[in-house]
Amino acid sequence: MDGIRYDVAVLGGGPAGAALSLALRRHSGLRVALFERSTYAQPHLGETLPPDSRRLLAQLGVWEAFARQGHLRSMGSCSRWGASSLGYNDHLRSPWGTGWHLDRARFDRMLADEATRHGVDVRTGTAVTEWKALEDGGHRLFLPVEGDAPRAFVDARFVVDATGRSATFATSQGARRHTVDRAFGLCGTFALQPGRTVDALTLVEACEDGWWYSARMPGDQVVFGLMGDRDSLQGLLPKDAEAWRARMARAPETLGRLEACAFTGEPLRAVPANVACLDLLHGEDWLAVGDAAFTLDPLSSQGTSQALRSAHQAADAVSRYLRGDFTALRLHEVRVRHQFQEHLRIREGYYRLERRWPSAPYWRNRQQSHAPLPFAAASNPLSVGKNA
Template identity: 40%
Template sequence: MRDVVVVGGGPAGGATSIALRLRGVPRVTLIDASSPDAVRIGESIPPDTRLLLSELGLWESFEAEGHDPCHGSCSSWGSDELGYNDFLFNPYGSGFHLDRRRFDSWLVRAAERMGVEVRRSTLVETIERQKEGGFRLKIAQVDDGGGGGFVNARFVVDATGRPARVARQLGASRLLHDLLTFVYGFFPPGSGGEAPSLTMLEAVPYGYWYAARLPEARLVIAVASDPEQLRDDALHRGGVWMERLLATKHIAKLLVPGAALEEPLTVSNAPSARLDCPAGPGWLAVGDAASSFDPLSSQGIHKALQDGLSAARAITAYFNGDGGALDEYVASVGERFDDYVRNRAHFYSTEGRFHEAPFWARRRGETGPPRAAR
């Protein structure tokens, strides 16, 4: 029997596995169903993320990976002109634009070097609580190449991201606070001239646009809006999307004349949501499985690493007989989500130019409790 099985090979799963080994948990298994070729949207991390990487013993290794620096952000939000929030005087230096595929793979390899058993291209089909304690997980190879069977664990961590597949099998429900849909476009090197080292936001009546650099001078640009508005305006169609992009005041200037998408648009939902209970006897959820934030917060990776460290503390305390350890973890996840909702509402309230537009009116109406997700 394994001490802990972590389901999910993203940043939250990798960080949890490493933090458990640092705390002396001997038998840790990480089950990773992701494909090496899966599309991973680039993401920026703030400067203070280095504190979490240092606590995981990974800062020097991360520096050696050579991710591009992120010097802050600029935005046309509440004003037609750009305002700047740079990291020039931040005591922790710059942030970073991550190559997500490389970052996730690096974190899993780091877990493996720490003694974590990694099962790649493996998914969990079912999970059952055992009468004698612990769980039995039925696993299968993603590529049907064999290697299925069962794994037994004293404790299970759900790091499956927004679907929260493990937690929902164990009876948890997802509560939806708000839902945005993003339509991403990727531009090849040279499309944006000198790719910006600052992320850029530009509010528009139907939502907002976002732009950031990717590795090798590529550029990602996305529009965020309500799912219904994107559908009604056909913003998932390349021609319409590009027409709206070129009509923006600031982000359009990032592109050189004639710049073209290097691949079809990618559509992705970004819910602000949390589990009704992110932990229970013998299990807990981390990262986006526990709670997911609006990408505007730029907290996805930071939150994942933070959860990994917090989860390892809670699990080791639970193993040592602390009956309140999981309750404390649940409380911390809830308090952080409540803080996020308040900060998000304030940030959206600072955009007053499009007061009557449905997108912005809906953001102002976020006063009720989260609702159950379908």
């Protein structure tokens, strides 16, 4: 691979990076390389795809491969939010059918395999952390080597940063992450006890400390998470699962689900849940996508589906840019800004619905106005496209 030149190098093989690589190959024929630091073997916390993701998977050409994986069907969600009674949002009336509780490791691996099948040069176990700009445009990316082996590299006309929240490449180019809301969660996954079960609905339950999330996962497991912030979860540590469970007493629906599981008190996992965006989404020869570009509130349950959606949009922008349409990246950025601002608007409305604990730190923090965004308000992207 040393010295090979690609049209596009994608750093990060999660859903956004793998889907973008696949879309570029299928629709433009560009020479694409995908570099992923993992081998897709590590476990992920459970995630859910909504029913309309079937359309996104079909557009990528991976619907059949996805369907063969047998992910657990999701029948919808229920929530105790803003009131003491449960509200339901089932998928019975969805024209797309049910959603899915994902085995994320298998899902990511499938996307990478499909990218390989369509001609993407996929390199797993390859963390690209060094690069330099080339005089004639593009970047030289240095690959990890062992021992005293010669330093290997590849060149790329264009780089896509899909490295997640770290946005490793974009921040090296001067981009900075603007955080609207600093939040995190403490999560654990537990096996169902023999003969016990929980329904296939995702459950969201607000409490004084923040809100609980739980969902059935493939393999007779259930994932639980308490989402809060530094003020509401002060002193609560991942290793103290018993204290975490004690707080669940304020969320009786969630507690009922945990009692169906073999709770062993094993250490939990702390996961970031910041709502944030980059102040710079692209340069002349690079673009940030997925969580590298912006991160949504997990309350929306749109992380993976948004990654797939943004991959389609970004692949089209990159392809047009490399064909000489130098407005493509700017127009893509306007669309992304508009999507992020719309997310903030909808999110604010949901948090204002919950008024049972107005003086509790978590809810008081959510009612405060966020700092101004470090970029101009985005216009309607359709009107911008007409004026371009």
